[in-house]
Amino acid sequence: MNIAVYPGTFDPFTNGHRDLVQRAASNIFDKVYICVVENSNKNTVFSLEERVVLAKKSLENIKNIEVIPFSGLLVDFATKLNAKVILRGLRVVSDFEYEFQMSSMNKKLNNNIESIFLTPSESYAFLSSSLVKEIAQLGGDVSTFVNEDVKKALERKYK
Numbered sequence: 001m002n003i004a005v006y007p008g009t010f011d012p013f014t015n016g017h018r019d020l021v022q023r024a025a026s027n028i029f030d031k032v033y034i035c036v037v038e039n040s041n042k043n044t045v046f047s048l049e050e051r052v053v054l055a056k057k058s059l060e061n062i063k064n065i066e067v068i069p070f071s072g073l074l075v076d077f078a079t080k081l082n083a084k085v086i087l088r089g090l091r092v093v094s095d096f097e098y099e100f101q102m103s104s105m106n107k108k109l110n111n112n113i114e115s116i117f118l119t120p121s122e123s124y125a126f127l128s129s130s131l132v133k134e135i136a137q138l139g140g141d142v143s144t145f146v147n148e149d150v151k152k153a154l155e156r157k158y159k
C-alpha cells in the first residue's frame with residue numbers, strides 16, 4: 001500500500017487543498033490521510049474540531065482518504081499510519097524556504113519518510129487560507145475558494 005499523509009493547519013480547508021487531495025488520491029496514492037494539526041504555531045480562527053469537520057465536508061465524495069486530527073511529531077504520526085510519504089502543496093517561490101526547511105528536518109528525524117510536493121492547479125495557485133479569511137472578514141465573496149459549509153462557517157465567525 002502506497003500511503004501518504006497530507007498535514008496542515010487547514011484553517012480553514014480550501015478548494016486548493018481539495019484539488020491537491022483529489023489528484024493525489026486518484027492518481028498517485030492508495031490512501032491519503034489528511035492530518036489536521038492540533039497545536040499549530042499559528043493562532044487559528046477555527047478550533048481543531050471545526051477544522052476537522054470542515055475538511056471532512058470539503059472532501060465528501062473523494063474515496064481512499066481519511067481526515068484525522070494529530071498532535072506531536074508528524075514523522076511519528078506518519079509511521080503509526082504506515083505512511084512513507086509526506087505530501088505538501090508548493091504554490092509560489094515564497095513557500096519554498098519553509099517547505100525546504102521542514103522537509104529537511106523531517107528527513108533528519110526519520111530517514112524512511114520522503115516529502116513529496118505537488119504544485120496547485122492553475123486556478124488555485126494564488127489561494128491560501130489566510131487570504132480567504134481576510135476576504136471573508138472584510139465581507140468579500142469566498143464562494144469560489146471554499147466549499148459551502150466553510151463559507152457559512154466563515155460568515156458565522158465574522159458576522
Ligand code: PNS
Pocket residue numbers: 007008009010037040041042072073074075101102103105106
Ligand atoms: O498548514 P501549515 O501550517 O503550513 O502546516 C504545518 C505542519 C502542520 C505541516 C507542521 O507544523 C507540522 O508538521 N507540525 C507537526 C509537528 C512537527 O512534526 N514539527 C516538526 C516539523 S519539521
